[in-house]
Amino acid sequence: MTPREKPKVRELNLARTLREIRAGSETTISQLVGATGLSRPSVNSLILQLTDLGWVETVTPTPDGLGGRPPQRYRFNAGIGRLVGLDIGVHRVSVVVTDLAGEVIAGAKLDVDPDALPDERLVRVDEALDLALAEAAVAPEDVWSVGAAVTGAVDAHGRTSMFSPMPGWGEVDLIGHLASRLSCPVRVENDVKLALLAEHAWGAVRGAKDVAYVLAGQRTGAASMVNGQLVRGHGGAAGEIGALPAVHWRRASERLLHVPGMPESLRESERAAWTFEQAQRADPVAKKVVRKYARDVATGAAAVALTLDPEIVVIGGGSAKWANLWLPEFSAMLNKSVVRMPEVRVSTLGGDHVARGAVRMAMTEVERRLHGDRLLPAKRPAAGE
Numbered sequence: 001m002t003p004r005e006k007p008k009v010r011e012l013n014l015a016r017t018l019r020e021i022r023a024g025s026e027t028t029i030s031q032l033v034g035a036t037g038l039s040r041p042s043v044n045s046l047i048l049q050l051t052d053l054g055w056v057e058t059v060t061p062t063p064d065g066l067g068g069r070p071p072q073r074y075r076f077n078a079g080i081g082r083l084v085g086l087d088i089g090v091h092r093v094s095v096v097v098t099d100l101a102g103e104v105i106a107g108a109k110l111d112v113d114p115d116a117l118p119d120e121r122l123v124r125v126d127e128a129l130d131l132a133l134a135e136a137a138v139a140p141e142d143v144w145s146v147g148a149a150v151t152g153a154v155d156a157h158g159r160t161s162m163f164s165p166m167p168g169w170g171e172v173d174l175i176g177h178l179a180s181r182l183s184c185p186v187r188v189e190n191d192v193k194l195a196l197l198a199e200h201a202w203g204a205v206r207g208a209k210d211v212a213y214v215l216a217g218q219r220t221g222a223a224s225m226v227n228g229q230l231v232r233g234h235g236g237a238a239g240e241i242g243a244l245p246a247v248h249w250r251r252a253s254e255r256l257l258h259v260p261g262m263p264e265s266l267r268e269s270e271r272a273a274w275t276f277e278q279a280q281r282a283d284p285v286a287k288k289v290v291r292k293y294a295r296d297v298a299t300g301a302a303a304v305a306l307t308l309d310p311e312i313v314v315i316g317g318g319s320a321k322w323a324n325l326w327l328p329e330f331s332a333m334l335n336k337s338v339v340r341m342p343e344v345r346v347s348t349l350g351g352d353h354v355a356r357g358a359v360r361m362a363m364t365e366v367e368r369r370l371h372g373d374r375l376l377p378a379k380r381p382a383a384g385e
Contacts, residue, residue: 013038014375017046018055021076022101026059028071047074054080054378076101080378081144082136083366084182085358086125087191088150088174090114090165091218091269093124095132096355100144102201102363106136107352118168122177129181140182144380145365147358148174149191151219153237158188162237165219179383185365186383192221192239193230194357195316195347200225201360203353204314204345212310212342214301217317218272220249222304231308241300252296256319259289276322293319294329301330302337309340316347 013036020035021027027035032043050056057077061070078101087094091114096107108131112124133140150169152160158175160166178186196205196213205211209228215221222239224231231238242249256272261283266274278286301313313334315323323346335341347353370376 011374013042014046014049015371017043018050018076018371018375021050021056021074024075026073026075028073030071032074050375053375055375077378078103081366081380082138082142083359083362084129084132084143084146085355085360085362086129086146086148086178087194087352087354087358088121088125088148088166089191089354090151093121093128094352094355095128096352096359097132097136097138097143098356098359100363100366102356102359104352104356105138106132107355108132108135115167118166118172121166121169122172125177126181141380143182143184145184145362146178146182146186147194147360147362147365148178148186148188149194149354149358150174150188151191153235153240154188154190155236158186162235183383185362185369185381187361187365189358189361190223190236190239191215191354191357193223193232194361195354196223196225196314196357197230197360198349198353198357199314199316199347200228202356203349204347205312208312210308210311212301212304212308212313214297214304214313214315215317216252216297216315216319218253218269220252220297220300220317222300224304224308224310226308239304241303244303247300247303248296249300252293252300255289255293255296260285272318276319276325279325280322287325290322290326291329294326295333297326298330298333298337302334305334305338305342310342312343312345314345314347316349316353320347 016036017032020032029040029043033040055077056074059073059075061072078099081100083098085096092109092111094109097105108128110124110128112121150160152164153162155161161170164170174188175186192215195215199205211225213223220242222241224239241247256275259275262271262274275286275289279290305313331344369381
C-alpha cells in the first residue's frame, strides 16, 4: 500500500465501521472485528476516531452479575441532532420529529381545507411544525435536516410545477419557506416515493432491491425502486401511471365514495371506510364495489410490474387496513396480467409512513453532506453547505 493510498483506506474503514455501528443498537469491539474483518487494534483506533468526531458514543457497561468485567459497548450517537419529516397533503399536514436514527420523538397532525390557497396551507404547515417541535422540546437550531412530502410530481427545484391537486401549489417555494424557518438543508419529494422510502428503511420491504409500491387510499399512486435506488425519472414524474385513463386508477377510489345506502352526512374522508365496513359485514353491494376496486388497482399495478419486473409489490395507504377484503381479488387479477407474479406484501407502517419517508430522505441528506469522501465531524449542516 502506497502512502497516498493509506488515507483513502482509512476513510473506507472508518465509514465501514460506522455503518456497522449504525446497523445495530449497541456493539462491542469483538463484534465489530467479526463484522468488518479488521484487526482489533485497527477497530480500537477507528472507534476512538469516530468518538472524537462525535458520531459514536460509549455505553455505560451493565454488570453481568458474574463478577466479571463486561465489555465496553458502543452505539451511534443518534441524539446529537434532530430530523424533521413533513407530509403536506390535500386534507392534512403531518409532522414527525426524530433523532438521527429515525426514531420518532414527537409528531403533530392538523386538518387543512382541501381548497386552501398556498398562504393558508403554509400557515397550517408552520402551525403543525411548531406543535411537533414544542412537543419534542426541540429548538429550530437543533434540527439538522428537513424532508417534506407533497402530492404530485416534484421537479429538481422541489416544486410541483407539472401538476398538483392543491390549489396554486405549483409555484410554492417550499424549500425556501422551510429553510427560512429552520436554516438547515431541506429536500422535497413526492409523497408516494417517500412512502416507499420508509417501507424500504423500516417496513415490509426492508433490504429488498427491486420493489413497486402502490398507494391505495383516497387516491391511487405508484413508486418504484430498482437495485435499491428510488426511481425519479428525468423530471421527477416516474410512477405517475394514474394519469393514463386506461389503468382505471382515477375511478378506483371514486368507486368507494359513492355506494348505494351511504349516509349523505359522511365526510369524504369517511366514505371509503364506510364502504369497507359494509363489505366486512357481508353487504352484497359493498362487496361487489370492493371487488371492482381491487381489479382497478390491480390493472395499474400490472402495468408497473410489467415495466419493472419487481421482486415485491407492497400495498400501502388507507385501504391497506382493509387488505383482507380486497387483496385476494387484487392478487388474482395481477397474476392474470403479468408475465412473472411478484410477491405481494402489505405495509407494516402506521399512518405517519409518508412523514417517516421524508425523515429518511432528510437522513440521506445529512449522510451526503457529512459522510462523503471524508467523514466530517458530527455537526449541524448549514442550509447552503
